[in-house]
Amino acid sequence: MNAISWNCRGLGNPRVVHALWDVVKSHKPNILFLMETLSNKERIKHLCGKLGFSNFWAVDCVGRSGGFALLWKSNVKCFPERERRRESWDLLKFLANCSGLPWVVLGDFNDMISKEDKKGIHGHPQALLDGFKQTIEACGLIELDLMGGKYTWEKCRGKPEWVRERLDRAFASSSWWGLFPLCKLNMHKCVHSDHDPIHLELYSTEYLKKKFxxxxxxxxxxxxxxxxxxxxxxxxxxxxxxxxxxxxxxxxxxxxxxxxxxxxxxxxxxxxxxxxxxxxxxxxxxxxxQDGDSNTRFFHACATSRRKQNHIHYLKDEEGGVVSTHEEMCGIVKRYFIKLFGDEGRVMRNNMKV
The missing domain is CATH 1.10.287 (Helix Hairpins)
Incomplete structure (x- = not known):
């Protein structure tokens, strides 16, 4: 199971829709959360079927701003609540105390934890940095490391007022970490929006037991x-x-x-x-x-050559005939030694001594 959150900045642009289609096709998320859709429910309904999702929940945009949608597949249980549309640190604290169940929260928080989360003119107010950080700590949440980049939002790229910020992120409770210790949070580049989508991949402890x-x-x-x-x-x-x-x-x-x-x-x-x-x-x-080339082929060749030299290919019998079979050669050798150590041989040796 995996989920994708993306501040798409308008689904009226065909290029944005095409980029969204590529992201869904590549990563096959079970849950898709879109912010700043600049669209109404009818358009989201059409998009839901086109992207292969069976359920959706959407909030219409107001004029030329706002609007978000939650799309999920039939194998996922998802219960959206309208009051969650306004991100509030007080709401996060309230939800953290409502239940001890494992939970993860991700998306565009539109705020930062440290000064390193922003690069560009006009630093983020320290009071907001401290407030967001204290809220996360009060909720007992731990941030997931983001792979693929540091900043998820930018504006005025290539200009002196170019600003980059890390607004899209994910946090999880300790009990959730225990269920998905090998989770991965990846960022994917998109040229048609000022926000890059983030992709959360989940690997449960069951996967851990089987694969790791x-x-x-x-x-x-x-x-x-x-x-x-x-x-x-x-x-x-x-x-x-x-x-x-x-x-x-x-x-x-x-x-x-x-x-x-x-x-x-x-x-x-x-x-x-x-x-x-x-x-x-x-x-x-x-x-x-002693210190030659460490190549055993030389020694194999030498030993093989010695075996060939020690091998008797044929013998000549008493009449000068050539024999090559094993039995015939054994017969010649046997007769030779019988003759050598028999009576005829003793006479020949005695004659040699005289």
Whole structure:
């Protein structure tokens, strides 16, 4: 399941509708939330069917401003409330105290947490920064890291008064983090709107159990660089909920372990190759080659050549005939030694002594 929130700045522009179609086609969200639609319910109803959503809820625009819509598919339970159309920090606090259920809130908050969330002229008032940050902390929410960029809204691009701000973001409770520890929040560029859509991908703990397997190996602790690399990676991680940081660190150690195993296997293979070369070197009796090319083909060739030289291809019998079969050659050898060590052989040896 995934959701997309986008301040589209008007669905009357065909290019915006085409860009929205591309986003939905690429990421197949189950929930789509659109702000600043500048459209009415009839147009949203037509768009809902065109984009493949079975349900919608919309608020008409007023003149040439406002309007938003929530679209969702039949496999999603969604209960929109009209009073939520006005974003209010007091409402967020109220909702945070209403229930202990896991929850996530995302979209265009039209406010920022720190001065780093804005780049351009006229800094954001510190009172608003503090108020938004205190509200998020009071609700017990933790921000999801945004991938793909830092700023989600801009105006006057390329001009001296160019301003960029991070207005679209997502926050979640600790219990929600426990359900979706591997979630990802991505930003996608759109040239037809001053807001870029944000895309939330959810991976539940069930997915984690099936797909993610981490096994710690005690042999890693014997490597001198293990502690140093793991500590450095932990320090590079952004401040966030403990569980996603722990999972990210586990993933890093898993990849480290793969590299360690591959290097270990490589070392073992090199040792086996060296032993094989020594074995073939001994069989080839090529002790004169002490520091030559580490190529076992040479030793294979030498040993094979020796086997060929030691092999008897044929023998000649007493009448000078050539025999090549195993049985015939064995017969010639047997008769030869019988003759050599028999009576005839003893007479011949005695004559040689005289």
């Amino acid at each position: 397997r981490f096994r710690f190996e005690n042999t890693w602790l014997k490597e001198s660089n293990f502690h140093e690399e793991v500590s450095a990676h932990w320090r590079r991680l952004k401040p966030s909920h403990f569980l996603p940081k722990l999972l990210e660190l586990s993933s890093f150690m898993g990849e480290w372990g793969k590299r360690f195993f591959n290097n270990f296997q490589k070392k073992k293979l090199e040792e086996l190759m060296i032993n094989e070369e020594l074995c073939w070197q001994q069989r080839a009796k090529s002790f004169w080659l």
